[in-house]
Amino acid sequence: MAAGGGEAGSAVLELPRAPRLVCVEHPGLVRDVGAALRTLGGEQGVSRIYADPTKRLELYFRPRDPYCHPVCANRFPTSSLLLRVTRRTKRQQQQDAEKQTQPEVKFEMEILGIVTTVYKFQGMSDFQYLAVHSGPDGKQISMYDKVLMLKPEKEEFFNRELPLYIPPPIFSRLDTPVDYFYRPDIQHRDGYNNPQVSGENLIGLSRARRPHNAIFVNFDDEEIPAKPLDAAVQTWKKVCTNPVDRKVEEELRKLFEVRPVWSRNAVKANISVHPDKLKLLLPYLAYYMVSLWTDLLLFLLQGGGRITWIFLALYLNIS
Missing domain, CATH: 3.30.200.160 (TFIIIC, subcomplex tauA, subunit Sfc1, barrel domain)
Known part of the structure; x- marks a missing residue:
């Protein structure tokens, strides 16, 4: 300084x-x-x-x-x-009692x-x-000592009767306030009819479809596909031009031999393949089950039995 x-x-x-x-x-x-x-x-x-x-x-x-x-x-x-x-x-010493000095x-x-x-x-x-619940008198009672396992516990700890405590799975995506302007419904005169809408006079409904020739089925469909689309086969044969692609194809076949159901993330974790190649390979060897987990949950809630054999015919394994 x-x-x-x-x-x-x-x-x-x-x-x-x-x-x-x-x-x-x-x-x-x-x-x-x-x-x-x-x-x-x-x-x-x-x-x-x-x-x-x-x-x-x-x-x-x-x-x-x-x-x-x-x-x-x-x-x-x-x-x-x-x-x-x-x-x-x-502070300075005062020599004169009547004269005040500033420090x-x-x-x-x-x-x-x-x-x-x-x-x-x-x-x-x-x-x-907060992990709390309301008592009979309306007083808030903490549940942290009941829901938090701070040390290895015995079986009695998990079989206790506790009030229902379900934390929210997710909070708001935005943490800043946003102004939302509500607009009233448009008031038309009597006798007004909405015009018929067709694709010819609509601009930019959505982006253009990017077909990868994948097959999507629901869990409750009675029929399942037995083979891929011809376009999916032709597309993969066209891009499968090197030994690395053929090796990835064999690795994916072995995965489906081990287990008939795989999530997309599980496939990427077990084999090394470029995401663009994976988009073309999956429709060639498998099809997508779009409502699998929700239907399985309903199946269990409705008293369904064991689900060990539900997955046997969900994905293709083309030889």
Whole structure:
């Protein structure tokens, strides 16, 4: 720090080149820096988020609560300074009791670093869900000691009778308020009829279809396809021009020999294939069951038996 040389009451400071700092605008009154840092995941959590510019910084108001929904902060570049301002007061001895002397006040400033990145919490923080239930007298009773397993428990812990507690599967996709302008229904005169709509006078209904010659069936369909479409066979034969593609085809055949039902993500996890090639290979060897899981759930809720043999004929295995 170098002071002086300027006008009265001003100071000239040297701008250091380091360190580079990150600012987090914590949405609360910080009295304990350690506790505030724990709500952000600790120093390691902040460093991990800072290393990836595409991620948002999450803040948990209750770090030990697994049902605490985080508040997210957006990352912004900035050019700010972190200053340390010290106010020193020097009281002078009074030589004359009738004459009052003003204490000498001196300010000292020091630049601690340059802030290049700031995290701002701009979203709403009221999306929270607590594990509680209402008692007979209307008092809220905590259920954390009943639903959280903090240590290995015996079978009695899982067979206890508890109030129904179902947390929401997902929160709102947006954490910022959005204005929605409701429009009233259009009032037409008596005798008005809506014109007939045809595809000729409609513009841009949707993007053009991208057919991959895949076959889609429902779980309750009585007939299942026995072979792929001819277009799917011709398309795969056209792109299958190297040994790598033929090897992928054999690997996929072996997967269906092990098990007749595979999800798309499971197939990608077990074989190494380009996504564009996989779009053409799956219609050649298999068909899609579009309502499998919902129909299975209804089957079980309606008292269905074991589901071991339901999957036997769902996917093709062409030899």
